[in-house]
Amino acid sequence: MSQQPISRTHAQDLVLQVLDAWGRTVDLNAEFAYDAADPWAVIITFRGASGRSTEPVTWAVGRDLLLQGLTDPAGEGDVQLFPSVDEGGRAAVIMELRSPDGRLVTQMCSSELYRFLSRTLMIVPRGSESMDLDRLAEELVRQSEPQ
Numbered sequence: 001m002s003q004q005p006i007s008r009t010h011a012q013d014l015v016l017q018v019l020d021a022w023g024r025t026v027d028l029n030a031e032f033a034y035d036a037a038d039p040w041a042v043i044i045t046f047r048g049a050s051g052r053s054t055e056p057v058t059w060a061v062g063r064d065l066l067l068q069g070l071t072d073p074a075g076e077g078d079v080q081l082f083p084s085v086d087e088g089g090r091a092a093v094i095m096e097l098r099s100p101d102g103r104l105v106t107q108m109c110s111s112e113l114y115r116f117l118s119r120t121l122m123i124v125p126r127g128s129e130s131m132d133l134d135r136l137a138e139e140l141v142r143q144s145e146p147q
Helices: 063-069 110-123 133-144
Strands: 009-019 025-035 041-049 057-062 079-085 091-099 102-109
Touching: 009 110, 025 110, 041 063, 057 063, 057 079, 063 079, 063 110, 091 110, 102 110
Parallel strands: none
Antiparallel strands: 009 025, 009 102, 025 041, 041 057, 079 091, 091 102
16 A cells, blocks of 8 residues: 655635724635745735735745744734634634735634644654755756846
8 A cells, every 4th residue: 555645735725804994804815835845934825805806915924933823922023923812712813914015914713724834844844944955046047047
């Protein structure tokens, strides 16, 4: 019986909540993606509020920062996370993103974030992250060559 190889990537859709200008909760769809080729980063792609079509917005956030934000305040500057409790009394994580264009404060279910991060830890356990620098250099050279 052969064993299936563990995928080197993982993606999961999460629904985050934000407050609109009138104080109402609006769902914001996001894809959290992890690739062992960049083992320290989680790529978060926001696809816009439910039912609205907007251009996707992508953020790269440190996996360790997300892990810390599950239980303790984490981050400085552009990305900050805080453990919290939602209106239903369930564990939640507040994530604040800042850019020159503005600020977004979201709330997500801790168990969903934990489920995503647990799968990334199966791909690349914490402390065993590494990067193939030769492959990275080759890619950078290839991208800079005229086509």
